[in-house]
Amino acid sequence: MFIVDFQDRFVAVNIAACHLTGYTRDELLKMRIPDLHEEEDLAAYNKFRDRIMAGDPILSEARIRRKDGLKVDTEFSNSRVFIAGIPYMHTTARDITERKRAQEALHESEERITKAFCAIPDALIISRLEDGKILEVNDSWYKVFGYSREEVIGKSSLALDLFADSADRQRAIALLLKQGFVRDFELQIRQKSGALRTVVLSIELLEIHGEQYMISVVQDITERKMTEESLAESERKLKTLFEILPVGASILNAQRKIVYVNPALERILDISKESLFKGDYGSRTYLRPDGTLMPAEEFASVRAIKEQRAVHSVETGVVKEDGTIIWISVSAVALGFPDWDVLVVSSDITERKRAEIEMNRQRETLQKVFDHIPVMITYFDETGDIKMVNQELVRKLGWTFEEWKTENILAKSYPDSEALKEALDFMVSKRSGWKDFKTTTKSGTAIDTMWTNILLPDGVSIGIGQDITERKRAEEALHVSLEKYRVLFESFPLGITITDKSGKIMEVNRQSERLLGITRDAHTQRSIDSKDWQIIRKDGTSMPVDEFASNRALQENRLIENVEMGIVKDKGKITWINVTAAPIPLEDYGVAIVYSDLTDRRLAEERLRRTQEQLRLLAAHLENVREEERKHLSQEFHDQVGQILTAIKIDLSMLQRTVADSRKELSRSVISLDIVSMHGMIDRAIAIIREIMSELRPELLDELGIVPTLEYEVERFQRHSGISCTFRSAAGEIALDAKKSIAMYRIFQEAIANVARHAKATSVEISLRKEGADLVLEIKDNGIGISADAENEARSFGLIGMRERAILLGGTLEIGGVERKGTTVLVRIPYEHTLTDGGVAL
Structure with missing residues (x-):
């Protein structure tokens, strides 16, 4: 207690005042009020002092400065009193330091709870059960519903028309009343803009002062649903594509086991799907094109895996149980996926028919993410000690709050030292935002999590996390599915085109660009009935649009198979193709068109x-x-x-x-x-x-061999024809058997006879040499040159005979001519080659 005159001097104090200030009574009576107050408090004191002098009692708070320098929060009760007719200020002072500390602690606790409430990434609503009125929402409410806090406080969800279907609201309330909570209730809500969003609703009942309240968590899963639908769409596209392909297809896993076959392969191989899955096809005999046995290492599938590349058109004969042979052309491409390691495509080249293929692969199902509380929360104090974890964290990671307090759970959650350092740095970082982590659970399972951290001024760290494992898996599944589709589509050995309902081209693969002779961009500017196409029938006449396989499949809504046509490209070049088209039973899709190249077969x-x-x-x-x-x-x-x-x-x-x-x-x-x-x-x-006799068979050939014989014949030819001849032999001593010698001699004889008859040459150069394991005879003149037509003329008996002799020796004969620059005949035979008595190369 203090008695103060209105010159601010202490005139009386009690012992409690001495304890409060730390001064003695004598010291205080020599002091004035400004001696105990802070400078900023004196201005307020000067204002209410005049009111006290006027008789108004005043209650105030200020800090006084004790003798030991400590500052004490103090509450003052001030009033005017008269002593001997003189007015004084009577002040009762009370130490309120502990009360102030309690108030600050309460304020800090409320601030922490408010920040955690607002930082939760899903919409959080507190409402009264009795009338449904909303009492509080967090910041994520606006992101999910589009309403500001001011627009919804005091209103009910019914009044705001938040439920797209009122029946969903009734079912949720019924569940809440029946079991006391709602978990993962999926429904559609209506935003302020009228747009619909798909959400998962969880509700908990909370009783405060005898009144029941609802704490609702609304998680927006619209993007996840769209991801699932996109994945399903990709699945349907892949399945539809394989169903319409007119070739046999099979897929092997990493253990080289067949995991998928299409009906076309069953028809081509005349074996059931079950037998193929059991591996019964392995008992069949496989042949090379020449009829000899084909070892397993030459199979297209084995080569594709070993060489890690696409292997095309390996002709294989499959000997059935009844002894008949099915000839197929096999292409294989390594995909590199654990469940889909290699794709094998088989075309029946016995009948030259294509069959539809289908594909049915097992897709990974997405697990439900998040339970009734979809976020994990941790509280660490300024010393790094754990103060609180919520049940979602316990459920997700497996450790109880007691285990968090007694064990170093962070080190167990992040066993890698670098990962642990990254997590600890993130906890003390002042940066906001979300960060992904790979977190290990109590069971040893690693899960993907996403965390944000709130660092308060006093050093307290609040962590808010979500389990994003399922979302990561969904993204990876979609990426893998799309990558599978892209790899299969682009690497498929047949041309594929996909159109929309109107026939406009939407997608083409690289093989379509090559076969049809136009780029991908040019394709997408056309439709199947475009006038830019120049298509001809097998007989060379123009093919009208209504005969196109693609147009017929689109108009008749059925599979159209094996339509043969010619594509007229630049400069009149024609590519012959076999076309199969089928409607695609998907929204916004028209037909899938498959092309195979027949040009080589026709040639x-x-x-x-x-x-x-x-x-x-x-x-x-x-x-x-x-x-x-x-x-x-x-x-x-x-x-x-x-x-x-x-x-x-x-x-x-x-x-x-x-x-x-x-x-x-x-x-x-x-x-x-x-x-x-x-x-x-x-x-x-x-x-x-x-x-x-020499004309029939030169004696020199048997006596001296091929080199002296050719030297003699060159000299003789020069003498009789008057054409300048040069003969060079860099082969050294050449020992050929009789059949090779006479064959090479006859080829030479016919070649120089053609020079004399047709070339109009003035000089001829003849050379005989070894190149590797081959013996090469080259005859080059400077005459008028041979044309391609003359070379291919059916009545060019001399050239045909020369070529046949070379082939019988296991060699080749090449003829090249340039107009007015002469002709070159190049004969190449194996030097070590031998012949059977029948003259067939071995």
Whole structure:
């Protein structure tokens, strides 16, 4: 208690005042009020002092400065009193330090709770059960519902029309009244804008002062639902794509077990799906195109996995149980997914038919995320000691609050030292925002979590976390599914085009760009009935749009298979394709069109036809050649050898008569002349016979080999034709068997004969050399050059014979010509190559 005059001097104090200020009574009576107050408190004191002098009692608070320097929060009760008629200020002072501390602690606690309440990422609503009126909402309320706090306080959800379906509200209330809580109740809410959002609602009942309140947590799962729908759409697209492909398909897992086959493969291989899954197909025999056994390491699927690349068009014969053979063309591509390791595509090339394929893969199901309280909360004080965890944290991570207090749970949640340091740094960081962590639970399971941290001025750290494991899995599943679809779509060995309902092209793969000859962007600017397409029938006539497989499938809403057509590209080039089209039973999709390239097959058929024609003509030509050779030999022997022998016979008869006529005296010189004449005729006969024998088979070839024979023939050709010839042999000593020698000689003989007959050349260069394991004969002239038409002419019997001789030796013959620059004939045979008696290469 203090008595103060109105010059602010203490005139009386009691012992309690001395205890409060730390001064003695004598010291206080020498002091004034400003000596005990802080400068900022004196201004307030000066204002209410005049009111006290006027008789108004005043209650105030201020800090006084004790003698020891401490500052004490003090409550003052001031009033005016008269002593001996003189007015004084009577002041009762009370130490309120502990009360102030309690008030500050309460304020800090309320601030912490408010920050935690507002920081929860889902909408949190506190409402009265009796009338449903909303008492409080957090900051996330606006993000979910679009209403500000001021717009909803005091109103009910019914009045705000928050439920898209009022029946959902009634069911939620019924559940709450029946079981006392609501967990993960999925429904649609209406935002302020009228937009609908899909949410999960959880409600807890809370009793305060005898009145029941509802604490509701609303989690917006609209984006998650959209992710699920997108994943389902991707699934349907993949399944539909495989169902319409007219080829057999199978998928092997990492253990090389078949996990999927489509019906087309069952039809092609004539074996059931169950047998394929059991591996019964392994008992069948597989053949190479040449009929020999095909080992497993040559299978397309095995090569694709080993070489980690796409393997295309491996022709394989499958011997069925009844001995019949199914010929298939197999392509395989390594996908690299654990459950889908390799895709194998099989086309039936026995009948050249395509079949639909389907695909059914197991998709990973998304687990429900979050229970009735969808966030985890931790409170750490300024020393780092845990002060509070909520039940969601206990449920998610497994450790109880007692375990958090007695054990270093953070070190267990983040066993990696770097991860633990990152978590501790995040707890003391002043940065706001969310951060992802990989958190280990009590069971040892690692889960994905997302945390935000609130660091209060006094060092307290509030952590708010969410389990995002399921969301991560959903994102990864969607990414994997889309990547699977992209890899399969882009790497598929057939062209694929997908349209919308109107026939406008939406998607194409790389093979479609190659086959149709236009870019992806150009595709998407067209529709299937665009006038830009130049399509012809098999007979070369223009194909109208209503005959297109794609247009028919779209109009008739059914599968259209194996329509053969030609695509006319730039400069008149034609690509022949086989087209299958099928409607896609999905919204906004039209048809899927699959193209296979028939150009090589048609070219092969044309080459086969041309070869057959050439062989037929060659057979007839060879028969004519034999007759001509017989006629030539007969005429040569008759005209030359026959005449000489006749002359010799006549001379011998005359000589015989001369010797027999004893009446004549013989002259030794006459007989000698006759004998000399006959010798000369016999020599000419021998020379002619040798010439004929040389044409049939040169003696040099058997006696000296191919190199001296060619040298002799080159010199002889130059002498008779007048064409300058050069022969070079860099092969050294060459030992060829008889069949190879005569074949190479005949090829050379025909080649230089063609030079003499057709080339109009002035020089010829001939070389014989070894290149690796091959023997190469090259004949190059500087004549007019051979045209491609002349080379492919069916009646070019000389060229056909040369090529056939080379093939029989296991080699090749190439002819190249440049107009007015000459022709080059290049023969290449295996030097170590041997022939059977039948002349077939081994």
